[in-house]
Amino acid sequence: IVMTQSPVTLSVSPGERATLSCRASQTVSSNLAWYQQKPGQAPRLLIYGASTRATGIPARFSGSGSGTEFTLTIGSLQSEDFAVYYCQQYNTWPTFGGGTNVEIK
């Protein structure tokens, strides 16, 4: 299953809302996770089951969607949220999207 993320780069001002998209080449039901990765660090799980926040993840992160279309919304961007975000399906053997780089506008 091929995962396609858009946009590749998203320029956002602090305090603004960010909306990231992820599309699957075939249905993955709700078997979708989101990760955040900062330079020099491992990916960090944000969301699994398409919409369940992982332990310790702030409420400004929310996930939605099912089937082939998914969205990660960051409600009000904080300085620590500028990073690369990946989606991953686990309906079959795991595959990842190419990432969205959220940068400071």
Place this chain on the structure above:
Amino acid sequence: EVQLVETGGGLIQPGGSLRLSCAASGFTVSSDYISWVRQTPGKGLEWVSIIYSNGNTYYAESVKGRFTISRDNSKNTVYLQMNSLRAEDTALYYCGRTPAGSGNWFHPWGRGTLVTVSS
């Protein structure tokens, strides 16, 4: 605290072998699932292999027949034996935990170990 630490990476010639280790703390590797995932600037994140709590193992097509995942319960460590290495295996290799009974998402990940295959 649940933690994973990868070691064993390095520079290896094409055709060579390397064994990566993933040492776990804060949980028991035999009770959960452990995957290896690799990352390159060009190909991004790629799932490589998984060992389930029941001992079953699975591999990506790109490494099947060359890589072997195993675990030592006494050391609470998972290994990735990599043989017949190719230039395209060059990557940062992470291990990640999946709680038993969950879907194959990964939390946490280790910091990674770099494998460079080059002559």
